Amino acid sequence: xxxxxxxxxxxxxxxxxxxxxxxxxxxxxxxxxxxxxxxxxxxxxxxxxxxxxxxxxxxxxxxxxxxxxxxxxxxxxxxxxxxxxxxxxxxxxxxxxxxxxxxxxxxxxxxxxxxxxxxxxxxxxxxxxxxxxxxxxxxxxxxxxxxxxxxxxxxxxxxxxxxxxxxxxxxxxxxxxxxxxxxxxxxxxxxxxxxxxxxxxxxxxxxxxxxxxxxxxxxxxxxxxxxxxxxxxxxxxxxxxxxxxxxxxxxxxxxxxxxxxxxxxxxxxxxxxxxxxxxxxxxxxxxxxxxxxxxxxxxxxxxxxxxxxxxxxxxxxxxxxxx
Amino acid sequence: xxxxxxxxxxxxxxxxxxxxxxxxxxxxxxxxxxxxxxxxxxxxxxxxxxxxxxxxxxxxxxxxxxxxxxxxxxxxxxxxxxxxxxxxxxxxxxxxxxxxxxxxxxxxxxxxxxxxxxxxxxxxxxxxxxxxxxxxxxxxxxxxxxxxxxxxxxxxxxxxxxxxxxxxxxxxxxxxxxxxxxxxxxxxxxxxxxxxxxxxxxxxxxxxxxxxxxxxxxxxxxxxxxxxxxxxxxxxxxxxxxxxxxxxxxxxxxxxxxxxxxxxxxxxxxxxxxxxxxxxxxxxxxxxxxxxxxx
Numbered sequence: 001x002x003x004x005x006x007x008x009x010x011x012x013x014x015x016x017x018x019x020x021x022x023x024x025x026x027x028x029x030x031x032x033x034x035x036x037x038x039x040x041x042x043x044x045x046x047x048x049x050x051x052x053x054x055x056x057x058x059x060x061x062x063x064x065x066x067x068x069x070x071x072x073x074x075x076x077x078x079x080x081x082x083x084x085x086x087x088x089x090x091x092x093x094x095x096x097x098x099x100x101x102x103x104x105x106x107x108x109x110x111x112x113x114x115x116x117x118x119x120x121x122x123x124x125x126x127x128x129x130x131x132x133x134x135x136x137x138x139x140x141x142x143x144x145x146x147x148x149x150x151x152x153x154x155x156x157x158x159x160x161x162x163x164x165x166x167x168x169x170x171x172x173x174x175x176x177x178x179x180x181x182x183x184x185x186x187x188x189x190x191x192x193x194x195x196x197x198x199x200x201x202x203x204x205x206x207x208x209x210x211x212x213x214x215x216x217x218x219x220x221x222x223x224x225x226x227x228x229x230x231x232x233x234x235x236x237x238x239x240x241x242x243x244x245x246x247x248x249x250x251x252x253x254x255x256x257x258x259x260x261x262x263x264x265x266x267x268x269x270x271x272x273x274x275x276x277x278x279x280x281x282x283x284x285x286x287x288x289x290x291x292x293x294x295x296x297x298x299x300x301x302x303x304x305x306x307x308x309x310x311x312x313x314x315x316x317x318x319x320x321x322x323x
Numbered sequence: 324x325x326x327x328x329x330x331x332x333x334x335x336x337x338x339x340x341x342x343x344x345x346x347x348x349x350x351x352x353x354x355x356x357x358x359x360x361x362x363x364x365x366x367x368x369x370x371x372x373x374x375x376x377x378x379x380x381x382x383x384x385x386x387x388x389x390x391x392x393x394x395x396x397x398x399x400x401x402x403x404x405x406x407x408x409x410x411x412x413x414x415x416x417x418x419x420x421x422x423x424x425x426x427x428x429x430x431x432x433x434x435x436x437x438x439x440x441x442x443x444x445x446x447x448x449x450x451x452x453x454x455x456x457x458x459x460x461x462x463x464x465x466x467x468x469x470x471x472x473x474x475x476x477x478x479x480x481x482x483x484x485x486x487x488x489x490x491x492x493x494x495x496x497x498x499x500x501x502x503x504x505x506x507x508x509x510x511x512x513x514x515x516x517x518x519x520x521x522x523x524x525x526x527x528x529x530x531x532x533x534x535x536x537x538x539x540x541x542x543x544x545x546x547x548x549x550x551x552x553x554x555x556x557x558x559x560x561x562x563x564x565x566x567x568x569x570x571x572x573x574x575x576x577x578x579x580x581x582x583x584x585x586x587x588x589x590x591x592x593x594x595x596x597x598x599x600x601x602x603x604x605x606x607x608x609x610x611x612x613x614x615x616x617x618x
Contacts, residue, residue, distance in 0.1 A: 033515075033521065034520070036520065036521075037520060037521035040520070040521045040522050041426045041429065041430060041521055044422035044423060044425065044426040044525075045422070045423055045426045045427065045438065047419065047422075048419045048420070048422065048423045048442075048492055048496075049423075049438060049441070049442075051419075051485075051488070051489050051492070052441065052442060052445050052489055052492060052493070053441075055453075055457065055460070055485065055486065055489040056445040056448065056453060056489055056490070057441070057445065058456070058460075059452075059453035059454075059455075059456035059457045059460065060448065060452060060453055060456075062456035062459075062460075063452060063453065063455060063456055066455065066456060073459065123350070126343060126346075126347065127347075131340070131343065131344070132344075133344075133347075136351075137347050137350075137351060139604070140351045140354050140355060141350070141351070141354055142608075143354075143358075143597070143600065144354070146546055146550075146596045146597060146599070146600040146607070147550070147593050147596060147597075148549070148550035148551075148552060148568045148592065148593070148596070149550070149552055150550075150552045150568040150569070150571050150572055150589075150592070151568070151571070151589050151590075151592050151593045154361075154571065154585060154586070154588075154589035155357050155358065155360075155361045155586075155589060156357060158357070158360055158361050158364055158377075158582065158586055159357055159360065161582065163376060163377055163582075164377065165360050165377065165378065168376060168377055168378030169378065171378075198354070198357070202354075206608060206611055206612065207611065207612065209612075210608075210611070210612030251447075255447055255449070258449050259449040259450070259451070261451060261553055262552045262553060265552075265556070266552075266572055277451070278449060278451040281451045281452075281454065281455065282451065282454060282557060285454075285455045285458075286454065286455065286458055286557055292455055292459070295455050296455050296456070299451065299452045299453075299454075299455060302449055302451060302452050303448075303449075303452045306447070306448060306449055306452065309447070310444050310447045310448070313443070313447060314440050314443065314444060317439070317440065317443060317497075
């Protein structure tokens with residue numbers, strides 16, 4: 001899957017990185033460019049822009065339009081296919097999988113925001129200090145991030161399977177019933193969240209560590225001279241100057257929660273307690289059924305929610321790159 | 324006097340350090356354990372685990388499951404599929420992104436910010452938002468013979484390569500344009516005054532200076548694209564053409580009774596990225612954090 005990547009890119013935090021960019025713009029600078037140069041520049045930007053427009057933005061708008069139709073993927077679309085808000089009404093009122101899926105996405109987000117992301121930040125703060133073996137610890141916490149989610153799914157199935165590690169250990173002393181972590185529909189989402197966090201925490205740790213490294217060290221010295229404890233220094237001094245990174249961390253976390261797909265799909269194709277908006281889209285429109293119109297209405301719901309973190313992120317980028 | 328006063332404090336710090344290391348070591352053990360367990364499972368013959376269960380002292384430990392997995396599941400073949408997709412996708416993405424980043428940092432105009440936002444937002448969009456129309460487009464666009472054996476983008480290497488390029492462009496453009504802004508502007512102007520064409524400036528002056536950023540991004544993009552599961556699953560229909568991550572999922576049908584071989588296969592799928600991470604660790608971390616420290 002398009003990975004946990006999202007963007008590790010953040011405007012630098014605090015005093016050190018303010019006001020980057022600004023290449024001085026003498027007016028008329030372009031005049032030295034020849035006609036051929038201008039054509040070359042146009043092509044340099046034009047081809048990739050056309051590709052992105054055609055393969056990302058066109059499908060995005062197509063999703064919106066298709067969501068108002070009952071198109072099933074065969075033949076052309078005529079006026080007869082237009083059904084207005086019918087897909088949305090069905091989705092919100094009658095489709096029994098929609099609300100569970102949305103709740104799972106929200107749960108995913110809540111788990112990440114409240115547990116995984118803070119743990120990643122905590123590890124970053126602990127490892128940012130000069131302690132022996134810091135590099136070793138960083139590598140350990142980071143290595144799951146380089147694994148494909150397909151591999152992560154398989155590795156954790158060995159933990160959760162009825163004859164896997166966790167049940168085996170639970171059985172050592174008691175004759176407890178086997179817990180079917182992945183088959184139990186009220187339990188499996190939590191099992192998946194633990195596996196997803198295994199990967200998410202290291203990712204957040206690395207992003208946050210990079211941010212911490214770019215904080216002006218004199219801030220820390222000044223606050224130490226003023227007699228602040230380490231905890232006070234972090235909460236009152238470092239955390240506030242890290243505001244730009246904090247925004248990135250939140251954006252990454254939200255986007256990751258909305259994109260969640262691979263683990264649920266690998267475990268049971270996103271069914272039986274693991275429904276997510278993303279799996280509903282593919283299950284309705286591509287895999288079993290070809291309800292293109294209906295699937296698109298779910299895609300639009302996902303799009304609208306995704307726009308919140310995307311706009312938050314872009315406004316950050318604009319502020320730092322803009323003027 | 325001072326030493327006496329300092330003593331309790333030092334002792335407190337020491338105790339704090341011990342607690343810190345205890346915490347970090349515990350966390351590390353938890354982090355490594357799933358991988359160790361997978362390895363342990365993969366090293367044991369199925370017959371052993373059937374009789375004694377997975378939680379038992381091993382009778383034999385060997386690499387037979389890895390060998391069987393490699394031979395029966397034809398893993399070498401799927402590595403090749405991944406290679407066919409990953410190498411061109413990474414190279415073309417970096418090339419196109421460096422062109423855009425160069426042009427955007429060369430000429431300042433109002434539209435730059437808009438383009439930068441367009442690329443960046445495209446990369447942030449959940450892929451599931453576009454998959455349904457994309458699937459239709461992939462089936463509708465005619466593609467000439469040498470690039471596609473069914474005349475379409477769907478179920479073709481070129482289709483997978485293309486979607487990776489398009490999706491990864493945003494991230495690379497963002498990082499590279501940040502990086503290029505840190506290069507001295509005089510370089511550009513000097514080249515222009517010397518009469519170098521814009522492409523020449525890009526090729527001979529700016530690109531060589533971007534080698535560190537390109538190396539870092541290349542490492543990162545290799546891992547991203549290698550690890551992809553979603554696009555391969557939905558845009559590649561023929562099982563034998565799927566890259567190794569998607570093939571791993573297909574293997575389950577073949578070996579559903581043999582968790583030990585599946586564990587071995589999963590570990591083998593993980594090996595290339597782990598090797599890349601160990602060998603090019605600095606590049607890897609740099610790539611992820613390049614934008615955040617402005618080069």
